[in-house]
């Protein structure tokens with residue numbers, strides 16, 4: 001068992017883990033309140049793997065992950081307010097409400113996403129590593145993905161490329177024993193996932209993902225090899241998600257006892273106990289970490305609630321990397337013109353009010369039909385509908401993807 | 402007749418065909434123990450066991466490719482891709498292999514495989530989980546493409562797809578899984594591909610809609626009738642390859658106006674294709690340009706408000722119908 005670091009570091013590790021835990025609990029609650037929508041994948045139980053990793057990364061290093069990464073962004077330094085606002089689909093969200101829970105991104109803190117496609121982040125990690133190498137910078141990339149992700153074609157292809165080009169990347173498998181409802185031994189012939197890249201020339205090791213200090217040690221070594229020796233490696237962290245795969249998972253594939261067994265190894269409880277037992281932290285400080293997390297998260301929920309929804313006339317913004325708002329790219333090719341009417345100022349007042357209230361609006365735009373060829377920006381005239389169909393909401397809750 | 406949800410109708414189609422033909426089996430991510438991400442394969446593992454209901458790793462291209470190989474060697478795989486979004490990872494096997502093999506090898510091999518995949522937006526699943534790829538698959542020669550909108554059609558078309566000797570892309574819509582409808586009972590209720598359904602008769606304008614938009618088209622037709630005194634004829638093509646163009650053209654010859662509704666992107670879409678076919682083959686019968694109603698030309702935003710604005714709704718269809726009628730020459 002690794003030695004405890006100094007008190008300040010211990011406090012920081014504990015406080016980050018407590019914050020993520022509390023954030024995820026609140027996210028789950030807000031999902032139940034239908035403030036957050038879509039799919040919600042919580043990382044409760046996996047905090048040590050996340051915080052252990054980010055705690056030994058430098059500011060200039062890149063982190064890239066999956067759709068279960070609210071905590072990863074927060075651990076990297078992203079304001080929890082902005083992560084929560086993203087879950088709410090609001091303008092102050094990390095992606096302005098465009099991406100949602102599965103697509104968190106924060107360029108400033110070098111959290112490079114947040115991807116909904118399993119395995120999609122692996123080749124991108126290789127590219128981030130390539131950029132560091134190419135530019136002669138000594139930043140490294142940490143790429144986190146699930147046990148299920150090791151079965152994608154992207155995994156094999158990326159391991160080969162990273163080894164071949166000696167890219168400065170640490171590949172970190174968050175092995176929580178299941179890919180959705182499929183247990184590792186039912187989805188991977190090689191169940192020692194740390195060995196899965198050996199044949200490609202990428203050595204692997206295993207680490208207790210419930211022990212924040214063990215993760216720190218493992219990741220620090222992987223980062224050192226990437227940074228100093230230009231050697232990509234694979235680290236398998238054993239961890240566990242206490243909640244279902246996403247909010248709607250009936251969990252028929254595992255026993256309650258298994259969840260309880262893992263909860264015994266709780267990364268936050270046990271680390272707090274150890275710190276207190278060793279006299280590095282006092283009970284008071286542990287409580288303080290919890291209280292601060294509580295305050296921060298409640299404030300985040302308030303912030304998200306108060307943040308406005310994205311204006312409809314921002315629909316096409318950022319589709320292309322250009323700043324000229326009247327360019328060809330802003331032309332909505334849909335016909336007829338109601339589709340071009342996503343500019344709010346020109347919405348009839350009643351339509352806007354109904355839309356804001358989430359009610360269905362049916363009606364025709366007033367006034368002449370704009371000619372896109374003449375107008376440049378064709379998003380004129382208007383009609384918009386926010387159809388709040390109960391059936392759809394129910395379906396999304398009951399289904400899982 | 403039994404009243405079933407779409408997901409149950411599809412499940413029954415698979416179960417009946419599996420009972421009927423030992424060569425039929427199902428494979429896909431979480432189709433077994435988890436009972437299917439959208440619970441379409443519920444109960445199949447219990448009845449047929451692991452040999453015929455196979456949970457796979459997350460390896461879309463390989464799952465489809467294994468389906469291609471198994472089909473070439475005489476089996477009839479039903480491959481479930483968790484959603485159409487992930488079918489992008491399997492495009493190589495679908496396009497370069499499944500679709501090409503019969504032609505490229507001059508008919509020596511066939512690929513009797515069904516690839517089922519649900520798609521569509523409306524659930525705030527964001528940019529990577531809300532695609533509509535009917536147009537993408539429609540483009541590929543060698544594939545058959547089905548897109549049922551009712552439980553009865555879902556069941557009948559899936560049975561036909563399983564019995565067909567060609568690779569079939571079977572597109573389902575996530576919002577339709579819970580929709581109930583009357584479904585004829587009995588093993589032999591199948592439906593030929595390439596037979597459109599006229600959901601509503603009318604003489605003023607033809608509205609063609611697929612998947613969820615077939616329903617939206619019907620709602621719009623009711624509004625047009627009640628509020629505007631316009632009688633729309635609503636057609637659901639049910640399959641896009643082969644396409645029952647005759648039924649659509651016959652209708653356009655009667656109404657002289659056409660609106661096409663889909664959820665996918667506007668460029669090169671189902672509507673773009675159909676509009677061209679109508680214009681080429683019934684130009685003289687048109688009194689106004691064909692109108693298309695499509696999803697927005699963006700990656701589906703997560704925000705509920707933006708997402709709803711990016712998806713076609715009834716009033717867009719109504720407006721399109723009014724616009725084409727206004728534009729009459």
Ligand SMILES: Cc1ncc(C[n+]2csc(CCOP(=O)(O)OP(=O)(O)O)c2C)c(N)n1
Nearest residue numbers: 116117118146147148149178179180401487
């Ligand atoms: C290419 C692709 N296929 C399927 C899915 C659906 N899906 C989402 S998460 C998931 C399981 C992934 O398991 P794992 O990699 O172990 O990560 P975990 O969810 O356990 O963190 C699946 C199959 C997807 N998002 N992308």
Ligand SMILES: [Mg+2]
Nearest residue numbers: 146147178179
């Ligand atoms: Mg997993």
